[in-house]
Amino acid sequence: MSEPTGGAPWRKTPLPGGLYFVATPIGSARDITLRALDILASAEVIAAEDTRTARKLLELHGVPLAGRKVIAYHDHSSAAAREGLLKLAEEGASVAYVSEAGSPLVADPGYDLGRDAAARGILVTTAPGPSAAIAALTLSGLPSDRFTFAGFPPSSGGARKTFIAEAARMDATVILFESPKRIRGLLDLLCESAGESRSAALARELTKKFEEVRRGSLAELRDGVESDPPRGEIVLVMARAEEVAADPADVDAALREAMERLRIKDAAAEVANVFGRPRRELYQRALELARTEDD
Structure with missing residues (x-):
């Protein structure tokens, strides 16, 4: 040489x-x-x-x-x-x-x-x-033994919702890129598909002067970007899907109790957070229970 x-x-x-x-x-x-x-x-x-x-x-x-x-x-x-x-x-x-x-x-x-x-x-x-993806994973505080780089979600429409629903079900830490203009919408959809309590981290401006990593639940990150919108290039890292060992009868009982106090949508959201289940899944179950009780 x-x-x-x-x-x-x-x-x-x-x-x-x-x-x-x-x-x-x-x-x-x-x-x-x-x-x-x-x-x-x-x-x-x-x-x-x-x-x-x-x-x-x-x-x-x-x-x-x-x-x-x-x-x-x-x-x-x-x-x-x-x-x-x-x-x-x-x-x-x-x-x-x-x-x-x-x-x-x-x-x-x-x-x-x-x-x-x-x-x-x-x-x-x-x-x-x-690599921004690996740098964000390193700083996220989330498991790195198995991860998926999913890149940028589709910008809108049914393709975006389908993409996010699939990401929410992955049995691996998920790494996503998103623009500052669409990060709030992405977090809204992830809260619905993955559950508000799912752990995540939002990293921006990695290795630059204003590097920042926000860690917390999806709901906390969503509320944070609402009050303090992030700027610059963003990487979102989300914990893998985990099955919560819960008796279906317990879930149904919790839904019925919550539905006595709240609207169906709000009841499903409350129980989803308790059991760590996707909000959409429990919303559908709540609708089934409501129809059964009306018959």
């Missing part, structure tokens, strides 16, 4: 032709790895989701382009743009690809590029590093 150039922390070394996925910082520029810098200094071609961000990152760490171009490749790039990068790699060029922030392919473009490169026998490797 060659020595650092001009005292820089990175080393410029010959790279075999292929595709190199390079993880980049999600906030703090100093989170870049030395191997990532080595690849960015050495690759013959650099492709980026956002060329301006990539150029700034190289400048911050003193990595010279030395005549190399930074080629744009993002979600809206054409098949021809992907083919151009693949052809360069097939011809022996080392192609480094960086997303705007974090690990390429994790809620970022690059999947089609990596899939096609592997299918064509092109070397595909990665310089792993920062």
